[in-house]
Amino acid sequence: MNFVFVLHTVFKLPSCKKLQDYCLESICEDPEPFIFSTTFPSLDRDILFGLLKRNDLQIEEIAIWDCLIKWGIEQTPGLKIRPYKAVFPHHIYEEIAEFYYTNTLPSNTILPPRIRKLELLTSTIIKPKLANIISNWIDRNDFATIIDNNRYRYNLIYLMSRDGFNSETFYNRCNGQGPFVILIRVQSKKIYGGYNPIGYAGRDRWLSSAECFVFSFENDQDIFNMKIGRVTNSTYSVYDYCNYDSFFNFGGILFIDEQKLYIGYNNSHYVNIFGGSQSPTIEEIEVFSVIQN
Numbered sequence: 001m002n003f004v005f006v007l008h009t010v011f012k013l014p015s016c017k018k019l020q021d022y023c024l025e026s027i028c029e030d031p032e033p034f035i036f037s038t039t040f041p042s043l044d045r046d047i048l049f050g051l052l053k054r055n056d057l058q059i060e061e062i063a064i065w066d067c068l069i070k071w072g073i074e075q076t077p078g079l080k081i082r083p084y085k086a087v088f089p090h091h092i093y094e095e096i097a098e099f100y101y102t103n104t105l106p107s108n109t110i111l112p113p114r115i116r117k118l119e120l121l122t123s124t125i126i127k128p129k130l131a132n133i134i135s136n137w138i139d140r141n142d143f144a145t146i147i148d149n150n151r152y153r154y155n156l157i158y159l160m161s162r163d164g165f166n167s168e169t170f171y172n173r174c175n176g177q178g179p180f181v182i183l184i185r186v187q188s189k190k191i192y193g194g195y196n197p198i199g200y201a202g203r204d205r206w207l208s209s210a211e212c213f214v215f216s217f218e219n220d221q222d223i224f225n226m227k228i229g230r231v232t233n234s235t236y237s238v239y240d241y242c243n244y245d246s247f248f249n250f251g252g253i254l255f256i257d258e259q260k261l262y263i264g265y266n267n268s269h270y271v272n273i274f275g276g277s278q279s280p281t282i283e284e285i286e287v288f289s290v291i292q293n
Helices: 003-010 017-029 046-053 060-075 084-089 090-102 128-138 167-174
Strands: 154-157 180-186 191-196 205-207 213-217 225-231 238-240 254-257 260-263 282-293
Touching: 003 017, 046 060, 084 260, 128 154, 128 191, 128 213, 154 167, 167 282
Parallel strands: none
Antiparallel strands: 154 282, 180 191, 180 282, 191 213, 205 238, 213 225, 254 260
């Protein structure tokens, strides 16, 4: 496939913003076929710069620099290093000049690492870009536009396939860990979850917080059909009870009974994003403590 031709075509259509984002996200997940393609050096400058600004580009810095040099040579025939001295940091300019004139590699150059979302959350249920959406929701950015958000790290504290389907184990692993996010994948592969900004501490009562929310994703990477429902009656935000067989309870709109996830059975305390009540079978549960960077 001629990736460059596709991008140039899509980016000429301002009304196709979602398609543009989808193309860039697809490239970021597996960039090597695109970066090393023979057509890459002809890529439009603005598209290239937009791609390089992204934090989810899954490729080593050295590979990016190598391809960027090839792109620059293609874009500017007759390019020489000396006229560009003013735009390079001094130490980098000296190293480039040394290599250019003597073919000697720099002895000690350390570039800052590119931050990857994969390092912020490692999940078997969702892809890193969905973790970025959850981070934005925590910051009360509920808009459809996805903004890179590296303010939070997520530490896995409970995994059903590893720790067993046991409410006591669930509680013990979550207790005292501070705020946490719950992810549940059901048999249809749809994903449900909730954010508890208070955490568990054996209080044996309903807890109140205006920052609680529940959510759903159609699958592990669909960013266009996500839903978020914030708490409307914070008196019944989340239930903190160590002997509670339901694992967790977000205002009665999202909880567990046996190995079923109960969804939308009480819509009095959260925005109803789930429609009618349902109780699908659970495939996997993950809980992540939320740590602010």
